[in-house]
Amino acid sequence: MRTSALDVHPVDPSRLESTPNLFQSPLWGRFKSKTGSRIKAFGLGMGNHAMLVQLRGAASHPLAYVPAGPDVSVPTEEHGFFIEELSMQLRKHLPESCTAVRYDLPWESPYDPVDSPASDQAAEIRMNFGTSYHNIHKAPTDGLAPDTVEIDLSPSEHDLLAAMRPKTRYNIRLSQRHGVDVGSGTAEHLPEWHALYTDTAQRKGFRAHERSYFEKLFSTARDGRPSVQLYLARHRSVVLAGIIVAHTRDVATYLYGASAAHGRSVMAPYALQWHAMRTAKAAGCALYDAFGIPPSADPVHPMYGLYRFKTGFGGRVVHRRGAWDFVYDNETYAVFTAGESASPGYYT
Structure with a gap:
């Protein structure tokens, strides 16, 4: 050039x-x-x-x-x-x-x-x-x-599942057996999600945005694409996890996530990510960006669990x-x- x-x-x-x-x-x-x-x-x-x-x-x-x-x-x-x-x-x-x-x-x-x-x-x-x-x-x-996981959504759902780590596939199916229900939320659900997000930030030690930050994000994206989606995972009507995903043309980007300290055995976060991938694929997205992992699979890294979780869904690890x-x-x-x-x- x-x-x-x-x-x-x-x-x-x-x-x-x-x-x-x-x-x-x-x-x-x-x-x-x-x-x-x-x-x-x-x-x-x-x-x-x-x-x-x-x-x-x-x-x-x-x-x-x-x-x-x-x-x-x-x-x-x-x-x-x-x-x-x-x-x-x-x-x-x-x-x-x-x-x-x-x-x-x-x-x-x-x-x-x-x-x-x-x-x-x-x-x-x-x-x-x-x-x-x-x-x-x-x-x-x-x-x-700078480090992320990019998942090609062009294969069939069967092949996407086959490319995942066996434990990840198992946890997705376990969430289904437990009856975890994943659905779309709206800006009206942000207070409930934000309370969960704030609790997650305190447990994990990252900086949390104020609720108004997310309200502005959703109000900006109110009209068509790029679209911003809130997905909530419930078990027995209780919200256990939620994520925010943006669709920009043919790319879906996982932006923010939150999960409860309780109810972990029903594997709600796995149900959420699989739902987000399937929804993005149905919307015409060719790529799912899991947006943020540690640079390597180092067991002593404080976010090693996040690395294992996100890479379990398959895809390519990218280092920018x-x-x-x-x-x-x-x-x-x-x-x-x-x-x-x-x-x-x-x-x-």
């Missing part, structure tokens, strides 16, 4: 074209504008490619955040060149006091976390090799989980590059990242 093909220019965010990439979709821009981000969008001068940008933080020194972008195909050896050129062209369209541009890159990592891991320092050296400014840094935290910063103001960037280093990340 030749970076000379880049021609960054402002475009109306409301006129962005539909894309399978939820986080670069018009819906995500409208939603994030309701949650406090200032939204900008830019054409890249490469066909119909465009890029959604969120301005975050203090107006005096904002951070320009690009979720799951730029969503263009770039050879691995040109990642650094492309980010540098894109950032330099972007700068004149951002506030003069902008601290940095953060790209939560959709590109797959050249490193395998097990067979060929790389330290952040080594990855930075490779990313900056041959660039003019050597000013691209691995971000202290990732806004989007994570979040990278092109820095404009080194002084304010140092202050910003010092506080951010204590953050657990993964806060879409």
Whole structure:
């Protein structure tokens, strides 16, 4: 790819074209504008490619955040060149006091976390090799989980089940024998789901969004596609688990989940995921993104159980590059990242 093909220019965010990439979709821009981000969008001068940008933080020194972008195909050896050129062209369209541009890159990592891991320092050296400014840094935290499981929904339901881990198939059928009922919820069910979600966050130790955050998400997605679905699993009329899944063109993305501390023996979360996969397939989706796992099957990792759960449904484990910063103001960037280093990340 030749970076000379880049021609960054402002475009109306409301006129962005539909894309399978939820986080670069018009819906995500409208939603994030309701949650406090200032939204900008830019054409890249490469066909119909465009890029959604969120301005975050203090107006005096904002951070320009690009979720799951730029969503263009770039050879691995040109990642650094492309980010540098894109950032330099972007700068004149951002506030003069902008601290940095953060790209939560959709590109797959050249490193395998097990067979060929790389330290952040080594990855930075490779990313900056041959660039003019050597000013691209691995971000202290990732806004989007870089590791995920992608499940191809094109096979038949029989073949999808056959590709799962035997224990996963067993638990799906066990939930059916227990009479777990999975159905769609609406925004009216959000208070019940959010109470479960908050309890889950406290047990698991992750940061929880306020209920208003999800109310804004559902109000934004009220009209057609991309659609946002709430699925609830009940046993004897009691909600034991619930998940939120977005459909963007032919991709379904599992965004948020919650489960009760009790009633685990009926395997409600397994029933939910299978229902979400089947519903996405029936809606014409070709891919189900389980959205977020630990980087490897390490039994000592605090989220090893999540890895086992999600990979049990089959699919391909994907390792993306994570979040990278092109820095404009080194002084304010140092202050910003010092506080951010204590953050657990993964806060879409």
